[in-house]
Amino acid sequence: MSTEAARKAGASRAPMIVAAVLACAGIAAWIFQITQGLQVTSLTQTYIWGLSVSVFYAMMACAAGLMALCGFSEFKPSVMSVDERKLAMAAAAPTMLAAGVLIIMDLGNPGAFINLITSLNLTSFTVLDFWAVLLAVIVGVVYLALLARGSQGRAIGVVAMAASVLVIVIEGIMMANNTSHTLWASGMSVASFLVAAFTGGTALLAAIAPRHKNLFVAGLIAMAAVILAETVTGLISGTDLSRGLMASIVAGAYAPYFWISLIVGIVIPLLLAVGGKSLVAAAACAVVGLACEKLWFVLAGEAEVGLAFHHIGPEAESFATLLYVPSVVEVLMTLGCLGLALLLFLIVRAALREG
Template identity: 25%
Template structure:
């Protein structure tokens, strides 16, 4: 370890880092101001009404819960099976998982309208509601993620002399003990992450009145979405952090993880989507072509973005070994996969309210006041467009998550024995080199397969 990382002398952000922090701070502040405006005006400042009671906030809640759960699973599985091959990604994956669950949890607050309503989950919970279980597991999961990250990094924090070590000392016996504790933490993290997103899926899957949601496959599909998006985010972030900091991503891991991502996408898009949509197509149409066209064509642009842009194209990039060896191909596939999962959430939430349970006139009241000039407070088809207030609040919360990751990269070592500096490295990247002046370690020295 280089001397600049000893003691409390943590390097400062460079010019690019300060600009990035400033941009994130501005977005967070803008989101906070927009939230104060929504508090003063009520939920009428949003595009939601009695028809669309869930919209952008809940869609992003589901999306970031998936990112968090997937990231934690991907980071924990190697720990559980005592594999050191992906050690360089473990801390980064847990940091991303923690930031994403913070974003997801904060998305609930503006959706409730009044923050005081959140006390109802604590003071008078109705355990028959999956919403209560989801709230509880989000809180437990967030606290666990923070503790898990500290467990993985506390010896390195102690080595750096960081106060975040909270009195822990760096000893060889302590590191051996922490490796055993990391195994048990991973044994808890994997089912906890699965439970987190399964409960979120059951919130949708138990809605009997919503034909697009009522399905026993919603929870398994949510888990596969989490694996696809979580691994995609981890890959993209690792490549970016490798480029702009002294964190070093072993390049040989990129095609290997791309192969795993391809398998996840194939299971999700090819198998689970078919298993979910084919029964609906069969139940609605009893002729071969009608069933086939209903199954293949889909019913919205969101469907095509989800399955083709976020599924078929990434799969095509990852299925060819020679293409998969290229970092740009894996990163492109990861970005497209994340975009696809995002639009699957849009498809799930935004189209889920389009078809109302009451189709006869006058329909369902939107809950908005009558303004005259031909305005109609009744509707038989759901229509929703997010307002600028919703967009600003959402972007502000997401920027806060990015800020957590950025600050975490500064003060928390992402690789054993090393911190991360936010300036260009002076030496070329190698697969075995470690960041910030660390000594080079060969794969067989680390016990990697």
């Protein structure tokens, strides 16, 4: 093998090696959490959800949105060619699987997941969400297998779209059903989750099929509109608590995540897409923005309950003390699941190319 060929082979293996290292680090962090307890994370009585749950929502939004677009393309082939559909599902199915692993990790131990699944309490949206995620993963894997065999069709397209919409809607309703959290308990939660799925799905679609960049731009604009509606509604709300909550999001404890979701997640991707620059970079920025949007949404909603009982003044000064910084363990688990998604994608893509 020539030096140039060896260099290219090494470069092609580098992403797989990095992904494998991240996945192993995530497994090690999870084992540490299981043996030492949830106290090794930054999660407290105030913040029972954090980085892991927010990234889970973003991963499911992107994967479900992309799978729905794949299903739609079975009826409108101009959206994606067969090869593009294969590549899209090679990304969507592993991402949903890795997202499922991430939420199991976030529960603290596999036993908690088994209890949720076997409880069959179909009145609980948490249980329904786990079943919806499991269904989406199964449909994604089956769809990918059918595409690999060349036997896809409209029937699986309908199932793929239905499973994708179902999991996103249930996640939105699960948040809105928390009536003690006024930030979550509205129809905007369901709308926000659906728009996030559209934005994430079109972001990945544009990275795979650049001719659809206008659809991606539409998704970014829709996401910006949802964030603007949430922000303005909160700032002009009639209660001090609601105004203070939104002020903490815009210029307080959660402001870093809020502005990253706007600047990195919307402004930069819009500039890159409209300017005809790298759509892969634009899509990556949009996905980071979606994760940050879910992070400030989740954190502020959690903090609201405690502050409702000891609210201080019209400016909600107590919000300033509620800082959240993910622990190393939680960061490693999250990166590990992202690495797992990338590793599975690279393996599946290589298998499809050889096939």
